[in-house]
Amino acid sequence: MHYLLALILSISFLTTTAHASNSSEGCDNNSGCIEVGRWDIGIALGYGEKSNPLKDFDDIPLYAIPTIAYYGDQWFFDNGNIGYTLTEGENYTINLVGTFSTDRAFFYRWDPSNIFLLKGNSVERATTRGPTIMAASSEPEIDTSELANRNFTYLGGAEAFLYTRFGIVKASVAHDLFNVHNGTEAQLKWLYNIPLDSWNFEFAAVLDWKSEQVVDYYYGIRPSESPYWSEMYQAESALNQSIEFTGQYVLTENWNLLLVARYTDIADAIVDSPLVEKDYTTTYFVGAAYRF
Amino acid sequence: MLSLTKKLFLCFIFCSVLSGYAVADEDEEEPLAASLSLSPEICITSADEETCNTEVVLGWELLHDRPICILSDYKELKKWCNSSPDVNSLAVNISANKDIQFVMIDKDTHETLAGVKLKVTQASSPQVRRRYRNPWSLF
Numbered sequence: 001m002h003y004l005l006a007l008i009l010s011i012s013f014l015t016t017t018a019h020a021s022n023s024s025e026g027c028d029n030n031s032g033c034i035e036v037g038r039w040d041i042g043i044a045l046g047y048g049e050k051s052n053p054l055k056d057f058d059d060i061p062l063y064a065i066p067t068i069a070y071y072g073d074q075w076f077f078d079n080g081n082i083g084y085t086l087t088e089g090e091n092y093t094i095n096l097v098g099t100f101s102t103d104r105a106f107f108y109r110w111d112p113s114n115i116f117l118l119k120g121n122s123v124e125r126a127t128t129r130g131p132t133i134m135a136a137s138s139e140p141e142i143d144t145s146e147l148a149n150r151n152f153t154y155l156g157g158a159e160a161f162l163y164t165r166f167g168i169v170k171a172s173v174a175h176d177l178f179n180v181h182n183g184t185e186a187q188l189k190w191l192y193n194i195p196l197d198s199w200n201f202e203f204a205a206v207l208d209w210k211s212e213q214v215v216d217y218y219y220g221i222r223p224s225e226s227p228y229w230s231e232m233y234q235a236e237s238a239l240n241q242s243i244e245f246t247g248q249y250v251l252t253e254n255w256n257l258l259l260v261a262r263y264t265d266i267a268d269a270i271v272d273s274p275l276v277e278k279d280y281t282t283t284y285f286v287g288a289a290y291r292f
Numbered sequence: 293m294l295s296l297t298k299k300l301f302l303c304f305i306f307c308s309v310l311s312g313y314a315v316a317d318e319d320e321e322e323p324l325a326a327s328l329s330l331s332p333e334i335c336i337t338s339a340d341e342e343t344c345n346t347e348v349v350l351g352w353e354l355l356h357d358r359p360i361c362i363l364s365d366y367k368e369l370k371k372w373c374n375s376s377p378d379v380n381s382l383a384v385n386i387s388a389n390k391d392i393q394f395v396m397i398d399k400d401t402h403e404t405l406a407g408v409k410l411k412v413t414q415a416s417s418p419q420v421r422r423r424y425r426n427p428w429s430l431f
Contacts, residue, residue, distance in 0.1 A: 032422060032423050033421060033422055033423055034420060034423040035418045036418070036419040037419070040427070042427065044428060067427040069425070071423065076424070078424060078425040079425060088422070093422060095424065159424075161424065170424075244429075246426055246428055260428050260429075285428075289428065
């Protein structure tokens with residue numbers, strides 16, 4: 001948590017010279033608002049990489065990040081998330097929302113999380129390291145090419161935003177809608193937006209909680225995959241911690257330069273899985289973004 | 293001898309005929325002595341520009357030729373008069389941020405003959421709302 005604390009403290013100094021974007025002022029590519037009834041479509045081209053914490057799975061190179069959103073008076077679609085605004089005031093918003101888990105993206109190329117994060121290669125198992133996990137010399141191996149399906153599911157729940165002078169606080173909770181894992185995810189996020197002339201910086205600190213069912217479904221071991229590890233690894237609920245940074249420089253009305261970075265500290269309950277070899281995942285992307 | 297019901301019925305028919313005749317008589321209005329038209333009638337400014345810049349054309353028809361004057365609350369056209377029966381339109385360059393009222397009067401009697409209004413309206417700004425996701429979120 002040290003880096004979260006450091007981030008919060010450092011950004012607090014900036015509060016004297018900048019203010020949190022509360023979205024209602026103007027609506028260009030650099031602000032947190034969107035025109036009602038109009039599709040917002042864009043694509044960022046450049047290079048980046050999303051590290052894969054799974055054993056035997058390759059990191060994911062990034063060449064393009066599309067964005068697509070549509071906001072009606074109350075309904076909205078935003079990069080795969082579907083929501084309905086129940087109530088909104090000057091300082092708060094409460095939405096019903098449908099979203100999806102990001103964990104499956106480490107296993108499958110065409111997971112929706114990866115659709116909005118196009119990449120050059122699929123999420124492939126690394127061939128240079130062999131097709132199996134060598135957990136320990138005395139422990140049985142898991143053939144990662146024979147893993148059972150981790151199916152896609154959609155989560156439905158609610159989210160609330162508080163808009164304060166110290167940034168935006170988001171709290172959300174969502175439950176599996178399709179009985180895939182019957183799990184629940186919750187998120188607490190703090191983000192701070194600093195517009196400076198043609199620049200816009202957004203910092204965020206995120207806590208992602210996943211119930212035992214979610215962790216077990218994605219990172220647990222089925223008896224068919226390894227009877228030994230299905231007994232040895234018992235999934236528990238997990239709390240991932242992330243920091244995010246998005247920097248944009250406005251070149252023209254349509255073109256922005258873009259730098260996006262994210263670091264996630266993966267919870268021990270997940271790292272303990274024999275499928276996972278890193279206790280963190282990083283993502284970065286540098287490029288130019290075009291909004292149509 | 294007519295029954296009371298029939299008397300009332302005939303009375304109703306008779307009164308209806310009279311009233312219909314009277315209404316028809318009221319509907320026969322005399323042609324207007326003059327008419328004034330404007331094209332265009334509405335000037336829409338862009339959302340970020342409040343001023344309407346356009347050329348409008350005033351046109352008029354008179355039942356009887358007579359000298360007229362056109363008055364307006366537009367600063368560049370306080371009063372314009374014409375006595376020629378061959379002239380029946382006037383082009384005016386407008387730069388305004390509010391409605392303009394034009395009135396045509398008889399030059400000699402100052403009788404008001406007709407009037408039109410140019411409506412200046414600002415295009416409504418697009419409605420916006422908060423966006424709840426960073427468009428470039430990497431999840």
